[in-house]
Amino acid sequence: MAHLMEDEVFMAFTTYATIVILKMMLMSPMTAYYRFTRGAFSNEEDVARKSSEERKKLLRTHPDVERVRRCHQNDLENIIPFVVVGFFYTLTGPEFSSALLHFRLFAGSRILHTISYTGALPQPSRALSWMMGMLVTFSMTYRVLSTVILL
């Protein structure tokens, strides 16, 4: 079994996939941080210790919290396809340099995307970083389907 981990394309894929998944996971504590600092919760039990007046005020949405949640959602929608298609792509035996280029571009694009989104940078920074990530996954999808199609 261990011999998958001796392949350098697979090792690179493991590294970059783990990094982008880790990045995605960090959106959860970030959401929690904004919920506490902005005072915006969605569950009654989260504000149970407060007085009933305060509770009503705290059970609300806040633009900063919603922004982080949209960024997290966009990660789910883009990073998971990358991991799935990237795994198949790795198994098609691509050139190491070409694979590395795909993985690096994707990881870079998602980090830029998070910065653009959470920092509310002027467009088209967010749109371009999102598009770069999509293009990388489409390029890998093309190689997978053109190598191993069996319908």
Next chain:
Amino acid sequence: MAHLMEDEVFMAFTTYATIVILKMMLMSPMTAYYRFTRGAFSNEEDVARKSSEERKKLLRTHPDVERVRRCHQNDLENIIPFVVVGFFYTLTGPEFSSALLHFRLFAGSRILHTISYTGALPQPSRALSWMMGMLVTFSMTYRVLSTVILL
């Protein structure tokens, strides 16, 4: 490593998993398309070039956009379990014809689901296509757990 890709069940799984992931990814540009044509955005920086009056009008939700987003969310909730369980199922060494039937039914059900959802077709078209996809994944789950349980 390449010998996974010589197995015909794995090749079929790769093909269908990539197709449903690709279908899921296409919901993102579709959301963007509806956001622009319906004029319904959720980020201030997306409407920064407009006059301040127009901006307020454009920062809203629109039923058509929300519909595509719910469809995308349903994809995440159903396609990812299919990919994960389908991978384990493939490794349990099922009959090729049986595996192909599972994969085809699932891909078909999700394409029907997307058409039913985005086209707002009368029920139970959406409910039935969703249920067919769930049943395929449950069937694969049953085989996985009855073959390789180790608690």
Next chain:
Amino acid sequence: MAHLMEDEVFMAFTTYATIVILKMMLMSPMTAYYRFTRGAFSNEEDVARKSSEERKKLLRTHPDVERVRRCHQNDLENIIPFVVVGFFYTLTGPEFSSALLHFRLFAGSRILHTISYTGALPQPSRALSWMMGMLVTFSMTYRVLSTVILL
């Protein structure tokens, strides 16, 4: 190909990953159950048979439905990273007892999380069960990145 399924760490991973994915999938019928019993739908075609007065009443959000949906979303945000990182972790060849401990803690934490969330149990039950799951995944991430980093 079948030899992955002869490795006991991989068999344990398959078992627990399938269980948590199955748990996540069951949130969909649970949402449907609450939508029907609470009378809270989001699509016009779902209430098409009702009179137009009833329709307006039924197209609404309900706290119980939203709670289940938030729980489902939290599953997506936590269970998928576990499955991806857990797969790489399994391939790094960890001790069987250590791997089993990780998988059991994670599955237990997510079941507790679902009970805490859907039952609206007093905090910090939900926060702690969520954190336990995150820590398990971080621990596996650490092992993966310290074993096979290739940037």
